[in-house]
Amino acid sequence: MADVRWGLLSTADINKDLIPAIRASERGTLVAVASRTQETADAYARKWEIPTAFGSYEAMLGSDQIDAVYIGLPNHLHAEWTIKALQSGKHVLCEKPVALTTDEVDSMIAAKNKSGLVLAEAFMYRHHPQTKLATQWIMDGRLGDVSFVRAVHTYKMLLRDGNIRLTPEFGGGSMWDVGVYPLSFVQLIMGGPPERVSAEQFVSATGVDEVFTGQLFYADGKLAQISSSFINPSHTLAEVFGTEGRLSLNRPFVRMDADRQMFFHAADGTSQEIDVPETRLYLGEVEDMNAAILDGTPSFLTLEESRNHVRTTVALYEAARTGKIVTL
Template sequence: MAWGILSTARIGARLVEGARQTDRAEIVAVASRNEPAAQQFAETHDIPRAHGSYDALLADRAVEAVYIPLPNSMHVDWTLRALQAGKHVLCEKPMERRPERVVQAFDLAQERGLVLSEAFMWRHNPQTLALRALLDDGAIGAVRLIRASFSFVLDRDPDVRLDPALDGGALMDVGCYAVSGVRLVAGGEPTSIAAQVVTGPTGVDLRLTGLLRFDGDVLAIVDCGLDVTSRSELEIAGSEGRIVLGDPWHCIDPKIVVERGSGQEIVEVQRADSYRLELHDMAAAIRDDRPPLLGREDALGQSRAIHALYRAAAEGCAVAVG
């Protein structure tokens, strides 16, 4: 599968690394608003072609699929343009905070017969699959409470994450993983959400906490921050035990702790490059004609939950999700 990357974003290097580890993906082109930057990125990462505009990459006939690691507010605009150009799209998380825009993107993908997926790389990792299997096997009984955290101190300024015009903010940047985590564990979509937010001087949310209620009386707490020490955690408390993941999102040190009564079991999981796995998933969806792991339903669920969290924080009361 021949891939093009829209922009010289830092995260692009991780996808290039993932592509190097599989013969199911090859990065053949990169584009930047600034041609020398594209050339530099291409040289550094051994990519055959560099384009001086995103449109030029979309016009490149050798490119079959496009990876979009642009600032958040540009995700759907460039997804639509890539789909119109006949390219399959892997769009970085979070795809979009406005659910109607997610619908628009997936409608176009369907109309054109193209694959579109949101790049939540953690969902492809064996640790995440092992977690889901443990829950399905009833390892901790019925799921009752879920707690998911992701924070770090952002010390670069300017940064796209601090710009409200680019849809920055803690929830969009890292909190979206916590939302993805509690949705996966609950196995459905939240019905009601409450939230509290701390807004920073640039106008984006620097810290946000959310309370989510799912069908079956499952409750979840999510928190995120751009000015809080580095934390990544996913805890699931059930009727018969508890599961804790200390590195749920990056999966660099995969390990699942399962506690039941006074006993503790450590489930060791093989390390794997999540970016390689998401490229594999896209290749399978495009070549083998099966749906991607993360399609319309998941992206829409994410967007609805994020939209509701921001709405609940602004209104200061619980809101229904929909």
């Protein structure tokens, strides 16, 4: 296979970030888009200059022009269409959250294993140099022992009419939408899921959590706090507290390639800014898929990590709903 031939499964808004990334990737080519109607697919293909437009998702999955699909569907459709795509012989890059239950994730992993194809969750920030640099600083022991992490992702949702994030049955809610970023960061630093969680949420008239906070308790005594919201101005932040200092990541999860900063505040009161090389944010996940497909390189983000994101999010929602501590 010379290049990976990519197809977009849906005309989702998020495609606008993936299209330039696929086109900028060294060994990826964007060849098609599929939509539930031919009219939408045609108009979208014209606008974005995509060679082929399919009038149904099934038609794209049945085509031998496509090697890999990018799934940017509403959250409740991720598992269904990932499994269909794998069964049709297509590699899959699926948006976060990869699914809404661990049973769904297990079915996706089973379909991936049966097909021998590549399946990865699209967590773009995990591929960014800032995340990798932060992880390296912590692994090198520069913070001493990490005891506490806090991370936040908020934004004010302005386009509310018909927004998939406000529909409970679609896997709506701020925790599923953007809370999974802080959660994934915490899991990366802590090395796995917590032992138990507690949580609180504000559920608005929409029926979904528009503000969510969770506490995570680890078997070795470490702690973490995460927050997400649809009603506060856009903000992302992550801080890792060690016995020798604090690492502070300004804008760790943002979609724009701009103004990322990282600081180390040492125990002696001094602070230093750590240079963060900038890259095109969504390129890393596409290059990672291309390498996994063409070279057989293991995916950078493992499905075990993705399963733990879902497992912990489900536990956090249960804790928020019941007001009880939930053990994983």
